[in-house]
Amino acid sequence: MIEYSGQPHYLVAVDCIVFGFDGERLKLLLVKRGLEPEINKWSLIGGFVGANESPDDAANRVLKKNTGLEGIYLEQLQIYGEPHRDPIERTLSVGYFALIDIHKYEAQLSDEYHAEWFLVNESPKLIFDHAQMVADARKKLRYKAALHPILFEMLPKKFTIPQLQMLFEEVNDTKIDTRNFSRKISSTGLLIKLEEKDKSGSKKGAFYFKLDKKKYKANFQAFLNLIPNLKL
Amino acid sequence: MIEYSGQPHYLVAVDCIVFGFDGERLKLLLVKRGLEPEINKWSLIGGFVGANESPDDAANRVLKKNTGLEGIYLEQLQIYGEPHRDPIERTLSVGYFALIDIHKYEAQLSDEYHAEWFLVNESPKLIFDHAQMVADARKKLRYKAALHPILFEMLPKKFTIPQLQMLFEEVNDTKIDTRNFSRKISSTGLLIKLEEKDKSGSKKGAFYFKLDKKKYKANFQAFLNLIPNLKL
């Protein structure tokens, strides 16, 4: 087989910044690293890109292995390729951010996988440049969520408007006016009101809504300015 | 030296999608590939990531080598990593899109570098997955340019409003109303009007403007909706 002569070869990994929402707070899924160096330290979910898979494939595989979940929302963040970011040997890592409905994950046997959820603001120290990856991913999540309805990926099938608003407030670290928010949300036409109410949060109860998936897919590109005074 | 045992290693390259604007049309900078396979075919400007450089470093080095220019606006696009995208051996490529003031480049000795400008819509067939990279880069350029003032990176120090508008129209492949466009542009406060006029395009002449670089840097994040009926 011909090769490009004399060029160095590197390991290529993927690392996933996995966000979830428990109904109140934004969370981050971490695992204890299973190999040296830094074994047993907290780390993003990651792994090496195999010979017959693309980085996207690798990210999906690694996510399934660590959570049992398939079909997770995944988006390429960027590549991390500083020469010495991994002390053992040169490894470039493709960062992905993933959005999970946390309840789907909790439905899995949590012993089978040793990933753990942390509040994003109370995460432990992470290995290598993983803290930078998380910071970049939070920024990108804010950016995208301001323009596209990706946050629904973190909600269960049925959710309430107050829940949705809390999620937006968490992601953007801001308070949003209830009246303006619900006006904006309903103007998108993406939500379908259900009969049922969620009585857990109040005496009155909040109506459940579900996503209009047809419109969601059709309108994924146009969902501007859900955050007041948006400054990207 | 310790290594991660048994993991495959790959070549890692960078490829730059270089956009320029000649005052009327959007252009793409290509080179004839200098090595087998596909030698002498048209290709994006690219190269392998060296042992002591990051992909960002490599992109800057490769751009300087092929154009003589430094300090070019560069942004990571995404990674291209399908297992067989390069027929010789597995190579992952980090795509970058670059924005150049085409006049700076023309000031260089054009014989010294054999890169050539093509109209983006009349580019030759490209090697490997480079056509896909160009398509992705155009999409991302539209996206970013709708929200951030990056298109100024393609203009000379002095430029006119009609030129600026033509650039926006080229990038977005649309027509924009002159009155609304100049209202929007001036509301950003990013432009400083000069005394001088550009007489080349008309009898009346169009006033030159320059970028207020302080405001440009300060407001890089907030420059929304320059394209009417924006649908991202």
Add this chain to the structure above:
DNA sequence: ATTATTATTTGTCAAAATGACATTTAATAA
């Protein structure tokens, strides 16, 4: 000198979107 030409520049107005603000409502608990 006057007029014609041509791209540049600027103005209006109605409609829609935005942001700030407080009250009503529904269900349960007291």
Add this chain to the structure above:
DNA sequence: TTATTAAATGTCATTTTGACAAATAATAAT
């Protein structure tokens, strides 16, 4: 029956938007 609590909804002034055409400045032609 009343108190409590979160959910749901309405108003209004301001700003932004999009659609539309007339005026201007310089040169070329007569």
